[in-house]
Amino acid sequence: MKIIFSAVFLLFSFVVFANNQQKRTEEVDDFKPHMLFHENKGCPTNSGCTEEMGKSYQKWIDTLARVHKKKDSHLILENLRKSIGVPIDIWIAEKASEEKNLIYWESPCRQHNLEGQEKIGIGVAMAKDIGSLLPLEKEKKIFLRRLYRMKGEKLVSYFSLRDENPLYLNGDKLVFQRSVEGHYYGLSINQKGALQIEPSQTPASFPQSIECPSDFVEKMKAIELPKNLYAGVYCQKTWNKENKKLETILVGWSCN
Numbered sequence: 001m002k003i004i005f006s007a008v009f010l011l012f013s014f015v016v017f018a019n020n021q022q023k024r025t026e027e028v029d030d031f032k033p034h035m036l037f038h039e040n041k042g043c044p045t046n047s048g049c050t051e052e053m054g055k056s057y058q059k060w061i062d063t064l065a066r067v068h069k070k071k072d073s074h075l076i077l078e079n080l081r082k083s084i085g086v087p088i089d090i091w092i093a094e095k096a097s098e099e100k101n102l103i104y105w106e107s108p109c110r111q112h113n114l115e116g117q118e119k120i121g122i123g124v125a126m127a128k129d130i131g132s133l134l135p136l137e138k139e140k141k142i143f144l145r146r147l148y149r150m151k152g153e154k155l156v157s158y159f160s161l162r163d164e165n166p167l168y169l170n171g172d173k174l175v176f177q178r179s180v181e182g183h184y185y186g187l188s189i190n191q192k193g194a195l196q197i198e199p200s201q202t203p204a205s206f207p208q209s210i211e212c213p214s215d216f217v218e219k220m221k222a223i224e225l226p227k228n229l230y231a232g233v234y235c236q237k238t239w240n241k242e243n244k245k246l247e248t249i250l251v252g253w254s255c256n
Contacts, residue, residue, distance in 0.1 A: 047123075048097050048104035056084045056126045057103065061180055068183040077185055078197040085126035086187060086195060087180070089162035090133070091229060091254075094119040096141035101125060109255040111228045120229065122162065122256055130159045130193025143226055147174070148216075148250040155219045155250070159193045163256050166249075168203035171242035175201075203239040205246060210235050216250050230254055 042058025043049035049057075063080055067073040077086075090102075095118065097104040103124040107113065112120035120143070127133050136142045145162050148155040158174055160166070166174035173188040175198055186198030212220075212235035220233060230252035237246045 044103060044105075046105065048102075050100045053101060053103060053126070057087065057124070059084060060087060060126070064180055064183045064185060068185065074185065074197045074199045081128060081195060081197055085128045085132075086197070087124050087178075088127045088130070088133070088195075089164065090123055090125055091143040091145075091162055092121045092123040093141050093143070094121060096136070097121060099136070099141065102142070107256065109231070111231055111254070114228060117228060127195065129195050130189065134193075143229055145252065147252075148220070148223075149247060150216065155216070155223065156191070157223075158191050159189050160251070161189075162254075165207060165236060165251055166238060167207065168201075169238055169240040169242070169247060169249075171240070175241075203241065204244070205237075205239040207239075208237045208246075210237050210248070212250060213248060216248065220250060225252060 040049055040051040040054040042054030042056075042061070044057075060080065064073075064077065067076045070076070080086075091107070091112075092099075092102055092104050096102065104121050105123060107120055107122045109120075123142075125133055125136075125142070130144065133142060133144060137144055145160045146157045147160045147165070148157055150156075160174060161176060164176055164178075167177045168175050170188065173190045173196075175186055175188045177200060178185050178187050184200050186200050188196045188198050212233070216235060231254050233250060233252050235248055235250050238249050239245075240247050
């Protein structure tokens with residue numbers, strides 16, 4: 001009797017072990033290398049990011065890595081921008097952290113995490129032009145950074161990137177030197193928010209931080225900035241490739 005009981009027990013233990021091993025094998029088979037960083041392929045580490053957004057972001061990264069050394073890389077990337085958009089750094093309201101077309105992280109900035117007020121996060125949108133993001137800004141789901149240039153007696157606003165100033169100006173365009181995983185490309189934004197991929201170029205003079213002129217400071221007082229978005233403002237001299245002059249721009253700064 002003891003022998004029969006022992007045999008049944010051993011058989012039962014073997015079946016349980018086999019089932020557990022099968023489950024573990026299935027779990028291993030389901031595991032993919034990208035899951036070390038995010039469950040959705042293409043999504044940055046520790047971000048709120050959908051599978052669809054991860055695919056678009058990964059396609060941009062992969063294409064840039066493949067073509068960045070080619071002479072016509074900006075043309076290839078421009079076609080991709082027209083197709084799926086280009087990464088644009090923005091601020092995101094906490095209530096919009098699960099929007100399917102955004103990548104979201106919590107912000108490390110103190111002014112974005114004040115008690116009693118909705119938190120502001122940082123993130124990325126894939127956009128073909130800035131205009132496509134304006135409905136989200138109108139709903140106060142995202143916040144777009146702006147900088148200001150003097151035109152005649154007026155300060156005129158331009159769309160900018162959350163954590164980056166233009167490397168140079170080209171007439172009415174702000175031109176940024178962008179980098180993703182060590183690969184560079186140029187991106188321009190005009191006053192109306194049109195985006196275009198540009199060849200990477202070095203300006204005749206690099207941007208220089210300066211004390212804001214008094215007329216800038218006075219006119220800035222009349223501009224209502226989003227509450228708690230910026231920690232302050234400063235000015236910068238930036239080369240304009242078109243007229244070959246340094247121009248003063250005024251920008252708001254945050255911790256990122």
